Amino acid sequence: MKGIVFSEFNDMVEETFSPEILDRIIEKAALPSGGAYTSVGTYDHVELVSLVTHLSEETGIDAGELVRAFGKHLAGRFATQYPAFFNGVDGTLDFLETIEAHVHVEVRKLYPDAELPIFDTRRHDRDHLQMTYRSNRPFADLAEGLILGCAEHFNENLKISREDNQHNGINESRFAIQQQN
Ligand code: HEM
Structure with a gap:
């Protein structure tokens, strides 16, 4: 999975929860990458699953709900970063x-x-x-x-x-x- 997805996930955690929670879940997940993602790098998607699992433990929010919230956040970013895909399209x-x-x-x-x-x-x-x-x-x-x-x-x-x-x-x-x- 591309680093851009991880960076967006980290941004969402910082914005919705806190930078401290982000640090804590990265530490607890003990990721092979250490949590330092570059947008063009490729990382094991299991790292995202692990971050979500720890975020769920940390917040008490169901993991599926967290991933859906992340999907919503990501769609908003895509709409800003890649407007050409959305322009001229009539609806969802x-x-x-x-x-x-x-x-x-x-x-x-x-x-x-x-x-x-x-x-x-x-x-x-x-x-x-x-x-x-x-x-x-x-x-x-x-x-x-x-x-x-x-x-x-x-x-x-x-x-x-x-x-x-x-x-x-x-x-x-x-x-x-x-x-x-
Ligand atoms: C402008 C809109 C979109 C862009 C630019 C985009 C781009 C991307 C990128 C960069 C990835 C990561 C690939 C990787 O990590 O190797 C991805 C994965 C994915 N995309 Fe899209 N995407 C868009 C819209 C959508 C929409 C609307 C859906 C759902 C209907 C979707 C479903 C997914 C899923 C589920 C994955 C995760 C990979 C997997 O499940 O196998 N994408 N997309």
Whole structure:
């Protein structure tokens, strides 16, 4: 996982909780990287899982909820850092349909060693999208947070239901997404 993701996570912890809590979880997680991330470096995604686990212990907040909150934060950063992906797109569901074939394709050009999930989308009608996440990493909560963060960007309300499965080490989550306004 790219260092940029870790730096954003660290920023969120500092802003939402405190610099002291960030120091404490980095120390407790005893990370191979020591917690010093560069944006272009690549680190084991297990380091993020470990940081989240310690943050959950430290704050008493469920780990899944923390990862979803991080996803929302990350979507906000992406909207600021990569406005071109969002400009000219009509709404959240249209935007989500561009991730697999456009956004992540460009991400891969920028970072050839990026570890990206696979998304499969099916648009039932204007207000209904089914989006399936597949990855050998366990970040469906991150995907959910990113989806919700995108909806915030477009000022829309979504109703999301989700079904998680796992086969042959692949995490598969099917999101049924309904636009409500
Ligand atoms: C402009 C928008 C976006 C940008 C620039 C972007 C970029 C990235 C980058 C840089 C990574 C890290 C790759 C690595 O660490 O090796 C990543 C991973 C990921 N992205 Fe995106 N992304 C965007 C939108 C989204 C959206 C809307 C979703 C959800 C529907 C999503 C789902 C994910 C997930 C779940 C991962 C973690 C890797 C995994 O689970 O296998 N991304 N993305």
